[in-house]
Amino acid sequence: MPKRALSRTSIPASSFSPVENVRKRQRQGETNDPTSLFNPNYIASAEDAIRLDADPPLQKLLKAASASVKTVEGTDAVVHWMRMADLRVVDNRALSQASKRAREVDVPLIVLFVISPQDYVAHDRGPRKIDFVLRNLKAIKAGANEGRSLKELNIPLYVTTHSPRRTLPTGVINILKQWNVKEIYANVEYEVDELRRDIKILELAKQEDIKCTLVHDKLLVEPGTLFTQQGKPFSVFSPFHRRWIEALNKNLHWIAEAPMPTPNDCEIHSHSSYADLFNQEVPDEVEGFQCEDREKMKVIWPEGHSAATGMLERFLRTKSRASQLGAANPLEEGAESSAKASRALAYKDKRDQADRDTTSRLSPYLSAGVISCREVVRAAMDLLKIKGVESSRDTGVGMWVQELAWRDFYTHVMCAWPRVSMGRPYQEKFADVKWEVNEVHFNAWKEGKTGVPIVDAAMRQLNTMGWMHNRSRMIVAMYLTKDLMLDWRLGERYFSKALIDADLASNNGGWQWSAGTGTDPQPYFRIFNPYNQSEKADPTGNYIREFVPELGGLRGPDLHKPSAKVAQKLGYPLPLVDHSEARNRALRRYKNPGTE
Numbered sequence: 001m002p003k004r005a006l007s008r009t010s011i012p013a014s015s016f017s018p019v020e021n022v023r024k025r026q027r028q029g030e031t032n033d034p035t036s037l038f039n040p041n042y043i044a045s046a047e048d049a050i051r052l053d054a055d056p057p058l059q060k061l062l063k064a065a066s067a068s069v070k071t072v073e074g075t076d077a078v079v080h081w082m083r084m085a086d087l088r089v090v091d092n093r094a095l096s097q098a099s100k101r102a103r104e105v106d107v108p109l110i111v112l113f114v115i116s117p118q119d120y121v122a123h124d125r126g127p128r129k130i131d132f133v134l135r136n137l138k139a140i141k142a143g144a145n146e147g148r149s150l151k152e153l154n155i156p157l158y159v160t161t162h163s164p165r166r167t168l169p170t171g172v173i174n175i176l177k178q179w180n181v182k183e184i185y186a187n188v189e190y191e192v193d194e195l196r197r198d199i200k201i202l203e204l205a206k207q208e209d210i211k212c213t214l215v216h217d218k219l220l221v222e223p224g225t226l227f228t229q230q231g232k233p234f235s236v237f238s239p240f241h242r243r244w245i246e247a248l249n250k251n252l253h254w255i256a257e258a259p260m261p262t263p264n265d266c267e268i269h270s271h272s273s274y275a276d277l278f279n280q281e282v283p284d285e286v287e288g289f290q291c292e293d294r295e296k297m298k299v300i301w302p303e304g305h306s307a308a309t310g311m312l313e314r315f316l317r318t319k320s321r322a323s324q325l326g327a328a329n330p331l332e333e334g335a336e337s338s339a340k341a342s343r344a345l346a347y348k349d350k351r352d353q354a355d356r357d358t359t360s361r362l363s364p365y366l367s368a369g370v371i372s373c374r375e376v377v378r379a380a381m382d383l384l385k386i387k388g389v390e391s392s393r394d395t396g397v398g399m400w401v402q403e404l405a406w407r408d409f410y411t412h413v414m415c416a417w418p419r420v421s422m423g424r425p426y427q428e429k430f431a432d433v434k435w436e437v438n439e440v441h442f443n444a445w446k447e448g449k450t451g452v453p454i455v456d457a458a459m460r461q462l463n464t465m466g467w468m469h470n471r472s473r474m475i476v477a478m479y480l481t482k483d484l485m486l487d488w489r490l491g492e493r494y495f496s497k498a499l500i501d502a503d504l505a506s507n508n509g510g511w512q513w514s515a516g517t518g519t520d521p522q523p524y525f526r527i528f529n530p531y532n533q534s535e536k537a538d539p540t541g542n543y544i545r546e547f548v549p550e551l552g553g554l555r556g557p558d559l560h561k562p563s564a565k566v567a568q569k570l571g572y573p574l575p576l577v578d579h580s581e582a583r584n585r586a587l588r589r590y591k592n593p594g595t596e
């Protein structure tokens with residue numbers, strides 16, 4: 001008999017293939033808990049997935065855009081439709097183009113934002129993310145200290161709520177008609193539903209003789225521009241990265257700053273149709289998305305472009321601090337300022353350490369577009385005083401730029417194989433892997449009570465901060481899918497709701513990478529040992545001690561893997577499963593999907 005951890009519960013026999021079992025349980029009315037199981041339509045059928053991949057919506061959108069209205073006359077204003085991923089005035093391509101056009105035809109520029117609660121529900125948006133969006137909209141509209149708010153530019157921001165989401169395209173067209181607007185600009189959102197919505201908008205706009213211009217803005221390299229030698233989209237990161245950096249350096253204009261919008265004439269404040277738009281308030285919350293820890297989120301993740309540039313400067317020019325490890329104000333006084341002591345320069349060696357604030361923490365700002373990805377790359381080039389984008393993976397900055405390539409990569413993957421965002425594994429052969437149904441284990445994972453300190457610290461970091469270090473994300477995702485053998489889509493969904501930086505493509509890519517169902521060329525048998533990972537990610541132990549205070553008095557190996565005696569004494573849970581047994585189970589189930 002192998003030596004067993006005292007704590008381990010035996011691995012339950014019940015298991016399920018996600019699609020069939022979830023639907024069966026829902027039909028039988030066994031569950032009402034939307035976080036533990038999926039809505040019936042959440043996972044596309046294999047046939048639908050094939051159809052979707054064969055004719056990706058981005059291609060359809062681009063085709064529809066090229067056939068849209070080319071010239072219009074007699075518009076009373078030009079509208080920029082701001083979305084959830086371009087919440088800024090600075091270096092915003094569509095906003096900048098809309099402003100230029102408004103100057104050309106000598107009419108005012110108006111910014112529109114549509115809150116769509118049904119979309120937020122359908123897309124597993126969480127309260128922290130929605131609150132961050134609203135806070136940034138307020139900063140954009142009239143933020144004090146923002147320096148570049150729309151109010152100062154005499155540009156109104158009109159925020160409206162629309163339901164049901166099905167009629168949102170008609171709703172937007174009606175607003176344009178009401179304002180007698182015939183030209184609208186927006187940055188492309190690459191998620192399937194959003195692309196379909198924009199295809200519909202293009203159709204309706206054509207009927208109404210409205211010119212609709214969609215612009216690529218979210219990424220450094222737009223999707224559909226990089227191909228393998230066989231002319232296919234990249235599905236492996238390393239060759240993608242080589243091509244990506246080469247393309248960027250050949251086309252440095254891709255990272256050029258989009259000009260700031262020009263101010264509207266002051267007369268707009270007395271315009272019969274538009275003056276009132278200045279008085280309209282951005283709501284404090286969206287029904288159903290009340291952010292319980294809003295005050296804390298405001299401290300950890302201050303809103304606005306100036307906060308984002310503060311975070312960027314902090315990363316580039318100050319060194320990491322153990323005192324900033326947890327839920328602290330990142331911009332508070334006291335950060336040591338020295339170019340030599342830069343987190344960015346130390347990034348290559350320190351980035352996997354979760355026990356200090358070694359990384360940029362820019363993800364909430366990048367995912368909501370509070371700062372443009374171009375601006376952060378330009379700042380990194382300035383730091384090194386170089387003219388091109390750093391390509392060497394041997395330097396801190398080069399390694400950091402590579403992370404931005406990951407961001408691009410996952411969106412490129414989603415555009416080329418859109419079914420990944422419809423609940424399908426990138427590698428279809430893993431669609432039938434048997435998953436456990438174990439709410440006790442799932443809840444323990446969510447609450448950070450699995451009995452594995454690094455997993456618990458990471459999950460409590462997420463629950464406390466709305467954010468988690470990258471290495472920790474990989475550890476907890478691997479643990480959920482390979483140790484607990486719970487469906488990766490449960491984890492993806494929980495992350496999406498809890499993260500302030502939630503981004504469908506990066507979240508899905510990260511989960512599928514960890515679950516072994518994604519684009520990672522390493523096969524499924526890459527399985528992290530959470531205890532070895534713990535020693536690497538948290539060499540000082542500060543991370544575990546910060547987030548798992550009951551282990552605060554421990555040092556050395558006991559901290560990473562407390563004995564049963566120590567755990568019991570401290571009131572800390574015993575591990576849910578034995579890692580080596582769970583590892584064998586995972587290997588077995590992945591090797592022959594569908595079998596026990």
Ligand SMILES: Cc1cc2nc3c(=O)[nH]c(=O)nc-3n(C[C@H](O)[C@H](O)[C@H](O)COP(=O)(O)OP(=O)(O)OC[C@H]3O[C@@H](n4cnc5c(N)ncnc54)[C@H](O)[C@@H]3O)c2cc1C
Nearest residue numbers: 359360361362363403406407470473502503506507510511
């Ligand atoms: C399971 C899992 C889920 C994830 N979910 C998200 C998510 O919802 N939203 C999100 O923005 N990132 C996600 N990531 C990627 C990554 O963990 C975060 O971007 C990173 O931890 C953010 O911290 P930072 O800003 O300090 O990153 P830095 O290390 O400073 O990196 C700079 C920027 O590069 C991008 N980036 C870094 N690593 C990755 C990566 N692996 N994939 C894609 N982009 C990356 C981010 O925009 C980040 O802000 C996920 C990763 C995993 C493993």
